Amino acid sequence: xxFPLITDNIAEAxxxxxxxxxxxxxxxxxxPRTDAFDRAxxxxxxxxxxxxxxxxxxxxxxxxxxxxxxxxKVHLATSQLARYRAGAHEPEPFDPGIPLETRVEARAIESxxxxxxxxxxxxWLKLMRxxxxxSGEFLAAYPIEAVDPADAAVCAHPEAWSAHAAVAQRxxxxxxxxxxxxTGGHAWxxxxxxxxxxxxxxxxxxxxxxxxxxxxxxxxxxxxxVPDRLEYQFACSAPEAERERVLLAEEYYHGHLDxxxxxxxxxxxxxxxxxxxxxxxxxxxxLLPAPVAFDGMPNTRWWAFExxxxxxxxxxxxxxxxxxLLLMEFALVYANDWMLIPYTLTAGSVASIRGIAVTDVFxxxxxxxxxxxxxxxxxxxxxxxxxxxxxxxxxxxxxxxHGLPVAVGGLEGPAQEEVLxxxxxxxxxxxxxxxxxxxxxxxxxxxxxxxARPGRSSNGRSSAGSATRRSRPPxxxxxxxxxxx
Amino acid sequence: xxxxxIASGEFFDGLEDADFPVDTWLYGVARVxxxxxxxxxxxxxxxxxxxxxxxxxxxxxxxxxxxxWLALQFPDGTPLDSDRLLxxxxxxxxxxxxxxxxxxxxxxxxxxxxxASDTTTGIAFHYDRPSTExxxxxLLVTPADFTGGWRWEDLVDALHDTLDLAKRRAVExxxxxxxxxxxxxxxxxxxxxxRQLTISAxxxxxxxxxxxxxxx
Numbered sequence: 150x151x152f153p154l155i156t157d158n159i160a161e162a163x164x165x166x167x168x169x170x171x172x173x174x175x176x177x178x179x180x181p182r183t184d185a186f187d188r189a190x191x192x193x194x195x196x197x198x199x200x201x202x203x204x205x206x207x208x209x210x211x212x213x214x215x216x217x218x219x220x221x222k223v224h225l226a227t228s229q230l231a232r233y234r235a236g237a238h239e240p241e242p243f244d245p246g247i248p249l250e251t252r253v254e255a256r257a258i259e260s261x262x263x264x265x266x267x268x269x270x271x272x273w274l275k276l277m278r279x280x281x282x283x284s285g286e287f288l289a290a291y292p293i294e295a296v297d298p299a300d301a302a303v304c305a306h307p308e309a310w311s312a313h314a315a316v317a318q319r320x321x322x323x324x325x326x327x328x329x330x331x332t333g334g335h336a337w338x339x340x341x342x343x344x345x346x347x348x349x350x351x352x353x354x355x356x357x358x359x360x361x362x363x364x365x366x367x368x369x370x371x372x373x374x375v376p377d378r379l380e381y382q383f384a385c386s387a388p389e390a391e392r393e394r395v396l397l398a399e400e401y402y403h404g405h406l407d408x409x410x411x412x413x414x415x416x417x418x419x420x421x422x423x424x425x426x427x428x429x430x431x432x433x434x435x436l437l438p439a440p441v442a443f444d445g446m447p448n449t450r451w452w453a454f455e456x457x458x459x460x461x462x463x464x465x466x467x468x469x470x471x472x473x474l475l476l477m478e479f480a481l482v483y484a485n486d487w488m489l490i491p492y493t494l495t496a497g498s499v500a501s502i503r504g505i506a507v508t509d510v511f512x513x514x515x516x517x518x519x520x521x522x523x524x525x526x527x528x529x530x531x532x533x534x535x536x537x538x539x540x541x542x543x544x545x546x547x548x549x550x551h552g553l554p555v556a557v558g559g560l561e562g563p564a565q566e567e568v569l570x571x572x573x574x575x576x577x578x579x580x581x582x583x584x585x586x587x588x589x590x591x592x593x594x595x596x597x598x599x600x601a602r603p604g605r606s607s608n609g610r611s612s613a614g615s616a617t618r619r620s621r622p623p624x625x626x627x628x629x630x631x632x633x634x
Numbered sequence: 635x636x637x638x639x640i641a642s643g644e645f646f647d648g649l650e651d652a653d654f655p656v657d658t659w660l661y662g663v664a665r666v667x668x669x670x671x672x673x674x675x676x677x678x679x680x681x682x683x684x685x686x687x688x689x690x691x692x693x694x695x696x697x698x699x700x701x702x703w704l705a706l707q708f709p710d711g712t713p714l715d716s717d718r719l720l721x722x723x724x725x726x727x728x729x730x731x732x733x734x735x736x737x738x739x740x741x742x743x744x745x746x747x748x749x750a751s752d753t754t755t756g757i758a759f760h761y762d763r764p765s766t767e768x769x770x771x772x773l774l775v776t777p778a779d780f781t782g783g784w785r786w787e788d789l790v791d792a793l794h795d796t797l798d799l800a801k802r803r804a805v806e807x808x809x810x811x812x813x814x815x816x817x818x819x820x821x822x823x824x825x826x827x828x829r830q831l832t833i834s835a836x837x838x839x840x841x842x843x844x845x846x847x848x849x850x
Binding site for chain 1: 653654657658661662663664665666667668671674675677678679681682683687744745746747749750751752753754755756757758759760761762763764765766767769770771772796797799800801803804806807808820822823824825826827828829830831832834835836837838
């Protein structure tokens with residue numbers, strides 16, 4: 150649009166004084182404020198004074214009545230887990246060499262699957278090889294039996310049947326030999342050809358049994374599985390000065406064992422029998438505390454580059470997400486006030502801090518109390534990562550660290566058995582639907598599938614709700630006990 | 635130079651399962667790895683049906699003298715300072731390094747972590763540290779008069795001055811409005827005439843003043 154007030158011929162207008170001209174002044178005023186913060190948060194760099202100005206605005210020159218900690222003196226008491234008890238069985242000594250999950254989740258072999266029978270037989274024949282080739286004799290004495298047509302568990306599944314039939318009478322059943330040895334028998338029983346080698350065969354039998362005990366860990370006194378609750382129950386204890394510190398796992402079913410699986414037993418002063426007591430080992434160290442650092446931690450300095458891979462600012466908590474809000478507040482507000490002292494513990498130890506004194510740069514010493522200490526039953530006491538003390542009674546809260554000797558990232562096979570438990574409230578029944586069953590060759594096989602949906606996978610990802618859509622579940626059971634792999 | 639070696643002999647020193655360690659290892663992992671379970675079944679069936687059972691050869695890379703095979707137990711004090719590749723293979727034909735073409739089947743691969751007997755824990759405590767930071771600019775101060783030495787007050791004053799300047803750097807027009815300087819500051823002033831009879835910079839163009847002032 151052309152400017153309407155423009156004068157086309159300036160010279161003429163001035164000469165003839167056509168219009169009065171009044172000079173006025175426009176002033177350009179910069180307004181640094183805007184509704185959008187994007188640019189301000191971009192922290193654009195200007196002159197050197199601007200850098201100082203922003204620091205002053207951010208409070209970086211504001212004097213605090215505080216000092217940086219430089220030394221921390223820590224006094225710790227540690228004791229080792231010494232006893233273990235599975236369920237309500239007798240306590241046994243604790244072996245820190247075996248991962249605790251193995252120990253807790255181990256169950257005795259009720260019936261040997263085919264694959265175990267085969268590998269035991271193979272191992273035995275290989276052990277015997279340097280004495281001589283007696284495979285024919287052992288095959289005659291301990292063969293894999295031919296399939297019994299009445300054995301539905303094998304004959305109902307073509308894979309199981311064919312695996313059995315292929316090795317029946319062709320391979321040695323090591324489990325039968327193992328059972329024979331376990332009842333006090335000798336491997337040379339009934340094999341006349343071995344008579345000259347009896348001592349050597351017995352020595353190999355001992356090795357064979359020791360080998361199998363190490364290959365498959367089986368519980369000693371009893372296992373921790375509680376069938377009617379589908380959970381494991383165990384306890385372990387560490388000696389203390391006057392009593393035992395008892396750690397109880399009342400309901401462990403997660404598959405990954407960590408400190409939160411156990412509670413501190415309040416009343417028990419012993420795992421059973423007279424309490425084992427020992428003065429805990431103490432250790433006093435003076436260490437340099439280092440600031441806690443983590444990915445995405447905001448740098449307290451305004452003029453600093455931060456690693457943008459983790460962005461806590463992008464966490465969008467809902468109004469009920471208290472844990473998320475806590476995490477953000479910790480990470481964004483208080484993170485730079487947390488200090489860390491590294492401390493190496495042996496696996497299987499229970500450590501409690503008797504005291505920490507922190508010295509700051511002005512030589513002032515501060516005694517540090519554990520967060521969450523106080524009365525365990527006090528409902529206003531709050532801490533994020535703390536052991537629960539069993540029961541509701543008023544007791545001092547437990548602030549020890551339990552370093553359970555667990556395996557991190559162990560290998561896990563596919564589920565051997567999978568049962569859906571479905572509650573039918575109208576019929577007042579509980580249905581057990583076997584989705585995967587343990588089959589004889591040792592590998593899982595899918596359970597019966599509904600004909601109406603042949604393409605359905607049996608990997609168990611479908612929910613219980615979808616299974617109830619069937620007009621009739623295959624069979625009703627009031628209670629189904631699942632068997633752990 | 636040999637950079638790898640077939641695991642045998644001293645590789646298995648100190649094992650409780652000194653008999654057939656590679657078999658023991660296979661029996662263990664075949665319980666949890668489906669593909670190795672199939673391989674184990676192949677071994678068993680081969681023997682059952684009168685064929686030669688495939689035997690596995692264990693190789694550990696990179697080779698270090700005195701190393702132990704990490705797939706089973708190893709003596710206390712074995713340094714676990716780096717990753718190892720445990721390569722277990724059945725060689726249908728002996729490995730021939732002069733042949734340029736090798737072929738084989740990769741059945742399975744996975745990563746295992748060896749649990750350590752020591753764990754590093756941390757004791758964290760909250761301590762209110764001062765949140766002041768070092769200034770982001772370097773300040774070059776020169777003495778006001780050349781007496782050959784510094785006076786402490788000069789330095790302190792220079793710092794105070796700089797901080798004052800830094801604060802003034804952030805002054806906004808709204809803060810000047812209430813002061814007697816308001817008519818003069820900021821001095822970014824431009825002449826303007828209504829009829830464009832002289833050189834002018836009419837900022838009001840941005841607000842489309844002409845549409846208001848235009849004669850109907």
